[in-house]
Amino acid sequence: MGDAARDPSGRSLLATMVHDLRNPLSALAGNLALLKEELASVRLGETGSQCLEDSLVLCTRALLMVQSIADVDALEQGTISVRPRITPLAPEVEVAVTQGKADVEVRELDVVIDVPELSPVIDGRLVTRVIQNLFDNAVRYAPRRGRVEVKAGMVDRQLVISVGNSGPPLTAAEKLSIFERDYRAAERQAGARIGRDFGLYFCRLVVEAHKGTITI
Structure with a gap:
C-alpha cells in the first residue's frame, strides 16, 4: 500500500482486488461458522477442532484486513462521509x-x-x-x-x-x-x-x- 495505491490506476487495481477478495472471504467465513455450529455435537478430536478454530480466526482476520484497505482508500479520497x-x-x-x-x-x-x-x-x-x-x-x-x-x-x-x-x-x-x-x-x-x-x-x-x- 504505497504510492501505487494513490494514483488512479493503482486505486482501480486496489478496488478490483478488494472486490474479488471480499466476496469469497465473506462466503468462506460464513461457511466456516456454519460448519462449526453443525459440528458442535461431534467429537472432532483436539487437532480437528483446533484446525477449524484457526481457519475461522484467520478468515475473519483476512476479511477485516481487506475491508480496512478499502475503507482507508475511500476515507483518503473523501468518498466515505462520516454520518454522526x-x-x-x-x-x-x-x-x-x-x-x-x-x-x-x-x-x-x-x-x-x-x-x-x-x-x-x-x-x-x-x-x-x-x-x-x-x-x-x-x-x-x-x-x-x-x-x-x-x-x-x-x-x-x-x-x-x-x-x-x-x-x-x-x-x-x-x-x-x-x-x-x-x-x-x-x-x-x-x-x-x-x-x-x-x-x-x-x-x-x-x-x-x-x-x-x-x-x-
Missing part, C-alpha cells in the same frame, strides 16, 4: 467484540467489558469498525490466557474509548508511529502483521474524521 448520529455505544461494542470471539476462545483470554449506557453522537458503523480493529490488535498481542479490556466513558464531555491488554508495552518509537500509514512496512518487515497495522491507520482516519485523537 445519536448511537447507543454498548451494542456497537458488543458487535465489535463478538467478531473476535473465535480468536479469544483459541487464546483462552479473559475479556472485560466496562461500557456504561452511553449514546454519543458518532457514526456507529465506522466506530464499530474502529473498536473491532483495536480489539483484534489487543487480542493478538495479548499473552495466552491473558486479559483484554474494553472501556468507555465521558471525560470533560468527550467520549473516551480505551482498548488494552496484559501484554508487554510498546516502545517509545512504536507509540509515535504505530498509527502511521506505512508503519509496518517502514519499521517491521513482517508480512503477516501488515494487515493489523494498516487497520490501526484506518482507526486513526476515522477518529480524526470525528474531530478526535487516538493515542497509545
Whole structure:
C-alpha cells in the first residue's frame, strides 16, 4: 500500500482486488461458522477442532484486513462521509467484540467489558469498525490466557474509548508511529502483521474524521 495505491490506476487495481477478495472471504467465513455450529455435537478430536478454530480466526482476520484497505482508500479520497448520529455505544461494542470471539476462545483470554449506557453522537458503523480493529490488535498481542479490556466513558464531555491488554508495552518509537500509514512496512518487515497495522491507520482516519485523537 504505497504510492501505487494513490494514483488512479493503482486505486482501480486496489478496488478490483478488494472486490474479488471480499466476496469469497465473506462466503468462506460464513461457511466456516456454519460448519462449526453443525459440528458442535461431534467429537472432532483436539487437532480437528483446533484446525477449524484457526481457519475461522484467520478468515475473519483476512476479511477485516481487506475491508480496512478499502475503507482507508475511500476515507483518503473523501468518498466515505462520516454520518454522526445519536448511537447507543454498548451494542456497537458488543458487535465489535463478538467478531473476535473465535480468536479469544483459541487464546483462552479473559475479556472485560466496562461500557456504561452511553449514546454519543458518532457514526456507529465506522466506530464499530474502529473498536473491532483495536480489539483484534489487543487480542493478538495479548499473552495466552491473558486479559483484554474494553472501556468507555465521558471525560470533560468527550467520549473516551480505551482498548488494552496484559501484554508487554510498546516502545517509545512504536507509540509515535504505530498509527502511521506505512508503519509496518517502514519499521517491521513482517508480512503477516501488515494487515493489523494498516487497520490501526484506518482507526486513526476515522477518529480524526470525528474531530478526535487516538493515542497509545
